[in-house]
Amino acid sequence: MQITRRRLMTGAVALGAMGALPRLGFSATTITLGETTIDTLSDGHLVLPTEFVSPNPGAIEMLAKFGITTPQVEAPCNVTLLRDGTNTVLFDVGAGPDFMPTAGKLSAALDALGVTPEDITHVVFTHAHPDHLWGVLDEFDEPIFANAQHMMGRAERDFWLSPEAATQMPHGREVFAAGALRRLSVLEDRLATFEDSEEILPGIGARASTGHTPGHMAFEIRSGNTAVMLTGDAIGNGHLAFAVPDWISGSDQDGETGISTRLGLLAELSASGLPMIGYHLPEGGIGRVERAGDAYRFVAEI
Template sequence: MTINRRHFLQGAAALPAAAAIVPATANLASASAPKVGQQVPGIYRFTVGDAEVTALLDGHLDFGTELINDLDEAKAAEAMVKNMQPMVNGSLRIPVNGYLVNSGGRLTLIDAGTAQLMGPTLGKLESGLAAVGVQPSDVDTVLLTHIHPDHSGGLVNGEGKAVFENAELAVSKTEWDFWYDDSILAGVPDGNKPFFHMARNTTSPYRNRLKLIEGEGEVAAGFTSLALPGHTPGHTGYMLNSGDESLLFWGDVIHMTGLQFTHPDMTIVYDMDPVQTAQTRRKLMDRAAADNLLVTGAHIDFPGLGRVHRDGDAYRYQAAPWQYAL
């Protein structure tokens, strides 16, 4: 309904009559309800061309600043204030997002969340799917941006069996080969070996319906892969093209919304090649800004949808307005 002056005046004229039938006791406060103490499921739908996209919040991580390489605390604090980002007990609170795309009756999931691999504040993606009426068996394709536990953990249940029993799993061949290379596993420090075991345990149940991506090209109907190496060797983005609109799912190009747009060379200890990570980030954000791309990422503030603008030698993130109707 479009509100105009006539509608407003008609509504205002009805106010005295309506007020007359409200009992005087309506002003009395009822007993206060107990606080709920938790959020509702993180779900947000929007459209891209003919496709319907559902952002799914798997939960959040409290990211300690000790995980940031070569941190300049003064610059970081200034950027956090500038970008209205609070610190929580000395940590940055970052989301873990996944995205479900319905295009032409096919359901494609980009990243699968963590399940129970990373603590009680995460693992809510599957319940988010249930809240929008989607069962794991309904999903046709899962596109992994990379094989870290906050992206692949939700692929399996507590018994190590595939959750998305009918889905094809698509991931970069470079990424797959890295995590399944026994010689690399043998050479990494003991503290890093669990990442390899988690990568294998979460993806191996999909071996018989695995699609390994090489280079850039169509990986599913309407989706094109985009190599974004650095964070991991085969880290991959996916471009959705539908109608005359596009959306780039860029995985972990950004981990910290409040810091890395302002300081694009800032990296974290989980970036396997920090120099390449920063180079990839700048190259991609230059493209996003120049082409006015709509982007979304696994760790951009939920629902993680917006555009990138140049800001001198850095960048600025503009969240997309809420889409009130689909």
């Protein structure tokens, strides 16, 4: 398995080892698994209040250990693109223009890579939060990836299409439900669903990882003897999720279930050495989990 990092500029591709990337670039980290190429593309980043990362009273002090001393945290957004010679698959589609001005940059990243929306054969969602789903429609409410089969876990789809979804949102996040309902209603005739442990496409297995949302899915991507785990938001950031994984995450809809899911994934990934891709993790989100005493750390592979 080979992992490389690139900076993509609109109209050009710069190859080589990169340090801190300028804001005008679109970073990409690439894994090669046999004949399969996996790129993580930047959709930009979110700006989140500290309590959204964790409501724990010790969160500010703990974040300071990672050099985060502001009342807000920047969370990178890594959209995953898989190409195996037959299928061209997007895992999540970013935020689009309607969520945060710092996100919604996926189209520029795809352009820089030379991939058009028409090239995408499948769109697979980990879950239906705005930064993963809202980039699926254009300004006329038409699907951007018009040739693609869209896919989502059945439980996740059913939750966001239910009339109770808005009432189950934490205060201030009711718009999440309205936005998901609008987009999933447009996609309904092209949205296939799947279950836990199902092989949704050759070499791509779904894995229930609930807590962040009621039907959140992770995916194990395998080619020959090599594999990588795409965890979505089940492991939600590169600092507290590893250092204090038993703390409630402010972004999880069911905090206790989220803890259980996170602890299970971290233990498995650290024991197996299997590389992972995290949607909100640094350096393109690709790396490995290592034990660090009673906790863990994320080691980016660049």
